[in-house]
Amino acid sequence: MSGKLLNGRAFVAAFITVALILVVVEIEVRSALSDQALKDWPEDSFLAHERDDHGRLMAGVFAARSEDPPPGGHVFVIGGSTVREGLLPDAVIQRGLSDALGAEAPEIHTLYSFDQTMAETARVALNLPLQHGDTLVIGVNPRRLSFGEPALAREFVASRFSLLSNESLRALAATDTIAAITGNEPWLSETRLLTPWDSLAVFEHRLFMRNWVEGRLNANTVGAWDNLFGGKLGDVDWLALADVDTRNVRRPLRYAYGDQALTKREKAEIAAAVASTRIDAFFEHSPVDFAILQSLIETQLADDVYVILLELPRAQSSTDVYGPVWADYETGMSALVEAGATRLDLRNAPFGDDDFYDLEHLLAPFRPDLTDMFFEELLGAELDLEQS
């Protein structure tokens, strides 16, 4: 390095300049992503792209929070991709509820996101405007109960839902039910002295910001930057690096699968993957996820919020491959029912293996049937929806 560049004063001046830039960026990001500012964001402006489940979900939470409580209360359905793919849009279910219950029908919101962990479910639920008599429907299955402690820890360091506060989740994670398993790990205590950058909005919201920017840039630009930072200099499209054209994001697209299923061979490969990794993951992580659910149920029941655990249909081949977990799964679910949750078990609904895209996601033509079943179970779940 040239001796002229080893200039201490120049380095200090550059360091101070960068620090000032960071302060300005931090103030701007904190201001733009504050609860108050987010209320004014148009709903589709949260979306990084049309299939951004997380942006769509957070927009749904903010929209529900900004509305006056509906006279019939709320029904919030929270879950992963099986909920997303299995049920018809909210407007259809809403029409059914209104036909059945009249003007006092509750307002339904389905809050789905792919690979949603139980820690994420809890974070979302704890940010909802739930009131006495509201209903919280949580999609459950062995896969969703297999993320455990790493996923809970991730909510405090790198969440996909960072725009939703994690303070209530922090309190939930400190309850005896969860802490008895996690041992009140350091990530639950005050770590900001050790990692002060955790307090920075620019750091806390980095996943959202990156996803949001990447989704609005064109694919060539994102690929060029990926190659640059990935060290693949020979593959970098240098002109694309500077292409900052952004595209408008329109309404969210909910469904990923249509009416075409995977081949039998592809389904067999998924079953093999489940057998080789997800069974072990369930036994390793489900205690924490069951504890999160139990604490969440207790918290909601204390506020007179009904909690329904919704189990959606699965192909027989899925039931078979998950065979080793069912005994433990049933024990865990029974404990949750004892804690006060209501269980809606649609696992044995009459769908065949060919009715699923893979092993668990129902194909489009069968959504109306499943929605009807869900609807009937919801009305028959002794929840007294008319009083909510």
Place this chain on the structure above:
Amino acid sequence: MSTESARPRRDFILAYLFWLAVLIVVCVAIWLSSSALSSFRYAGF
């Protein structure tokens, strides 16, 4: 202004710009690497 007095200033500005660029690249790289989460990319399930 004499050539002798302008040279240190030019050297300082060059060194300043060099370190500014280095520090900005380091900050951006740290931010990008810490925000990399492959499962966040839409996978369809």
